[in-house]
Amino acid sequence: MTKLEVSKKLEINRNENSVISRPRRLRLSEGIRSLVAETEITPKQFVVPIFIKEGSGIKEEISSMPGVFRFSPDSSLDAEIQEINDLGIKAVLLFGLPKKKDSLGSNAYNPDGVVQQAVSRIKQTYPEMVVICDVCMCEYTDHGHCGIVNAQGHVENDRTTEFLGKIAVSQAQSGADIVAPSAMMDNQVLAIRQALVSSGFERTAIMGYSSKYSSSFYGPFREAASSAPSFGDRKSYQMDPSNVREAIRETELDIEQGADMIMVKPALSYLDVIRAVREKFNLPLAAYNVSGEYSMIKAAARNGWLEESRAVEEVLTSIRRAGADIIITYFAKEFLSNRQDSRVGSRGK
Numbered sequence: 001m002t003k004l005e006v007s008k009k010l011e012i013n014r015n016e017n018s019v020i021s022r023p024r025r026l027r028l029s030e031g032i033r034s035l036v037a038e039t040e041i042t043p044k045q046f047v048v049p050i051f052i053k054e055g056s057g058i059k060e061e062i063s064s065m066p067g068v069f070r071f072s073p074d075s076s077l078d079a080e081i082q083e084i085n086d087l088g089i090k091a092v093l094l095f096g097l098p099k100k101k102d103s104l105g106s107n108a109y110n111p112d113g114v115v116q117q118a119v120s121r122i123k124q125t126y127p128e129m130v131v132i133c134d135v136c137m138c139e140y141t142d143h144g145h146c147g148i149v150n151a152q153g154h155v156e157n158d159r160t161t162e163f164l165g166k167i168a169v170s171q172a173q174s175g176a177d178i179v180a181p182s183a184m185m186d187n188q189v190l191a192i193r194q195a196l197v198s199s200g201f202e203r204t205a206i207m208g209y210s211s212k213y214s215s216s217f218y219g220p221f222r223e224a225a226s227s228a229p230s231f232g233d234r235k236s237y238q239m240d241p242s243n244v245r246e247a248i249r250e251t252e253l254d255i256e257q258g259a260d261m262i263m264v265k266p267a268l269s270y271l272d273v274i275r276a277v278r279e280k281f282n283l284p285l286a287a288y289n290v291s292g293e294y295s296m297i298k299a300a301a302r303n304g305w306l307e308e309s310r311a312v313e314e315v316l317t318s319i320r321r322a323g324a325d326i327i328i329t330y331f332a333k334e335f336l337s338n339r340q341d342s343r344v345g346s347r348g349k
């Protein structure tokens, strides 16, 4: 444009009746809006967390997370995996709820443990389903901390990472495609990578919970998994919500240690962290839309304070828009089945 053209354009735009810049033209119909939508959510970007409870014939709703259930690793689980698969979802993240807990979390690396049973079951019935296992000790220890606690009540870093390596190997042995360490111990990714390689599992990928914050939004999960610490808190290992540069540092360390994928957790109060990590690193980035983020929408919707399906879509869109490739969310099934229903509905009109 010449200078004259530019100044003319500005003049017209300054005029109250400007017809040139009218962003609303692209908002006039559903068709146009979807043509110019910048952010998309597809089933293959979802990972569904599943709670596996030792026992048989179990499908019990978690009171703090309406619509989310604990399943035993048998036909109850098969039915759930079938539903997930039918919605086009490709991956699940497993958490184990053992009958017995002890100070060393020994059921976490029991070859016949509850998660190990679930992995082999899923791999038998749905070999294509990507199975990710959470690697942590808090669901398996009687004190509820994410690692080995010494006589002074401190979580011992390097002893814990040895155990995390053992847990990851037993999960890989049962068929897990990806292991996801969430204990927030220093060097946990390295310890797991070394343990996997020395046991012949160099093909098992690691999804690091690289920046996992010490968050109140894990509250409903701790009820779901009975994993609240019996003393103290997790602030000596999980990150302080004030920090974003530290998230970059933690992510850098995970990548150096051999992580194949990285994560920010929770998602909603940390969208800026997702963006910062996205801009700095090239690895696939997951965001964990955690239990509290799920339950607060459920609670508000139950009270009639907001429209659930719109709120869920907005939340998931914000996480993708912030830069996450993958969303780990308890909303995945509900979101996709609502979308299928509304498509069927509009075709019928």
Ligand code: PBG
Binding pocket: 134, 136, 138, 146, 182, 183, 217, 218, 219, 220, 221, 222, 289, 290, 291, 292
């Ligand atoms: C285990 C773990 C937790 C979550 C994922 N892995 C609980 C915690 O750190 O207390 C939370 C997930 C959620 O809230 O949905 N360490």
